[in-house]
Amino acid sequence: MISAGHHDRQTRVLARLCSPLLILAATIVVLGCLLLLPLTVPIGAFYWDLFIYFDAANRIFSGQIPGVDFFTPVGPLGYWLFAAVDAIFPRGQPLLLVQWSTLIVTGPLIALVVADVDKRSRGTALALLLPFLVFQILPINVTEYYYFPSVDGFGIYNRQIAEILYVLCAALLFVTARRTLFLTVTGTMLALFLIKITGFIGGGLICVVALSARRVDIKLSLLVAAIFLAVLAVLQLWLGIITAYLDDILALLFLNEGDLLQRFLQAASIHFRVFGPLCLLILALFVMDFRGLGRRAKAVSQTPNATSLAGLADQPLIWVAATAFAALFVEAQNTGGQGFIFVWPALLMTWQRRGTLNAARTALLATLIAASTLPYLTEVVARGARAFIGQIKYERLANTHLGTLGAVTQRPEIMQHARVMKAIYTTDPKTYEAIAKAGELPSYTLYNEPDFQLTWLMSVDEAVGAIKALEAEKQIHFNTIMSLNFTNPFPWLLDRQAPRLIAIGADPTRAVPNPDASVLASVRATDLILYPLCPITAANRLLRDLYAPALTNETKISLSPCWDAYLSPQIAASLKMSGGDAPSPRPAVSN
Incomplete structure (x- = not known):
């Protein structure tokens, strides 16, 4: 028979194990341990919203202040929390970092x-x-x-x-x-x-x-x-x-x-x-x-x-x-x-x-x-x-330059569809330019489709490789990098600076104010400005039009199949290029 004293001890142990504070503390410890591991998550709708935090964290680490040095769609605390947790867990999966921060x-x-x-x-x-x-x-x-x-x-x-x-x-x-x-x-x-x-x-x-x-x-x-x-x-x-x-x-x-x-x-x-x-x-x-x-x-x-x-x-x-x-x-x-x-x-x-x-x-x-x-x-x-059980049979995104940003998976057939669409965007750009000129997207739900998010990450990986190759070939260094796109992960991935005063989370229809003289001056001073082509979209065209007054003296080049780039006059002069000449040979990139 079980003694009354033994039963009381079991009851006390069970009560301690059910303590809310113990459960909370144990949960936080487990989450911290998970952030030490190279985990992946299955990429989902609008996943690129997450990369706004990397843009903000990079700016914060370089001394910029949210709202003061760059336009933000929300307050600063979320960015500060993410930057702090990322500094502690640099290998952590990005979405888990921001969620648990x-x-x-x-x-x-x-x-x-x-x-x-x-x-x-x-x-x-x-x-x-x-x-x-x-x-x-x-x-x-x-x-x-x-x-x-x-x-x-x-x-x-x-x-x-x-x-x-x-x-x-x-x-x-x-x-x-x-x-x-x-x-x-x-x-x-x-x-x-x-x-x-x-x-x-x-x-x-x-x-x-x-x-x-x-x-x-x-x-x-x-x-x-x-x-x-x-x-x-x-x-x-x-x-x-x-x-x-x-x-x-x-x-x-x-x-x-x-x-x-x-x-x-x-x-x-x-x-x-x-x-x-x-x-x-x-x-x-x-x-x-x-x-x-x-x-x-x-x-x-x-x-x-x-x-x-x-x-x-x-x-x-x-x-x-x-x-x-x-x-x-x-x-x-x-x-x-x-x-x-x-x-x-x-x-x-x-x-x-x-x-x-x-x-x-x-x-x-x-x-x-x-x-x-x-x-x-x-x-x-x-x-x-x-999501976390289903990805057991998912394929991990192959990449060379994305770091933890590439810690995502998706169904093999969706991954293949993303690769095929990326190739089509580069071989048949006129179709997508016509769609963009009409103010439409190739698909009404393009941004919430994981294959687009994968294509975008593949093109970012391509651009980083192209930038590194161009710098190595021409013996130059792009200190400040801007993207005419919704988010700008390039300064983070390349350990560079983002231009001051530029909006992050750049949705030109609802989150990018008309640039004033100081913003345009900051854009003019930017070494490298990237314009995405995979695919060409109305939103990216609007962003380019917003900042067009600051691009008039820039030298436009074809950086890679998925990216055009605008070089500052100082960088272009150092390359001894004229007008629309492109670097030769074109940087080799890997998809």
Whole structure:
């Protein structure tokens, strides 16, 4: 027979193993070990979004400041986090690096939250921690853009703010310790502001509800605001980054003017799998507590004070509605990511505060909460499992010069299709130039097709080889390199400089302001400017047109089958070339 003492020891060991803090610490250690290994991931839709981080990190390592020295589509913190983690794990797979770098912020904050909650309920602490870890670990968006097993190299900014908003909601709804609440709210709101302003606005809405519900009091709110402003003031005085960041936000607002209602409808449509059940849940909560809500609303109208307002605001209906609206707002600004995951703490609180309901109402509530959460949880887990198991038979991208950027795989037939299309782009460029002149793409979904992403990486590998060959042949050195393309990985791959003031993530339709005199001067001073031909696209033509005033005195050469290049007058003079003459012989490159 097993003694009572032995059984107690087993129970204590099991309790320690189930400790949320132990699970979190073990997870972080395992992730760190994985970043030491030369892992690959199956390349997916819009994967080249990931390489924006390498452009930014290269600039940061060379002393440039996000927003001050180059235009950014979002705030600086995500780039700083990636640069720090890449410096520690230089062999790490890039997408895993950027996905897990957010743990520098979210790890300590979620630890504070679950440590506080665990004192009262281990089950609740685990119910908050485990879903968070799923979304934090897997580089998978909640909506699918490509049907073959793959990972998502886009929507990274949105994933980051969704994960931070998750921590904020968990803290506001479940933390009771005043110091912990202060640290988590301050930390999450600072991170949201410095990563993406839409996340900060969504978090601000949730904080307003928390203040109304007296989850946080005025004194704590003022203290959070004071520390928040103090940190921003330090960053502004030290780096001048805050005003530059706000200027970039204003520029993006002008570039992305549109119908806000249409964006909300689009976000609601994309996320209807969970937004629909959330709306039904809000309606059900309203019906179930109709009389109670009426009494609380009447109390507010008759005695409008903090106590009566808190009685109305601190209700499951209000919390679910507020977090759902905040999620919809975040998604309306830029779709893609892990939208709506941070509604879960409000849903968990709703279930715990359900009170005494009959069987039918309990079943209805459970069904609607499950329908509002399980679709995205199962989507991310299933797609993550498919991606990392499915790539066992995938082919690794062959390359010579890509380093960790080439740590990707894909189905052999897709890899072959990419090679064939790259060859066709070079042998039949007129077709694709005609398509680009019409303002269209060869395929409406070109950028989210993995074969295009592979073709692009193959052409980048070709260009790096061509640059090295040209430098060796002509005994020259390109110190600054720019790409008339969405992203510019060349300075990183060649250990060179990127020109100052140039936008990263260069989508000319929504993320590249018209260049002023200082930007054009920076372009003129650039040693080598690359123009991609595999394929020629309308977006790249628009970028070339934007910077055309700075290219008039450049010498255009054919660098390789997939790339034209513009050489600065100084470099061209050193090569003793005239007008449109090309180097001879053409550099040999390997695909």
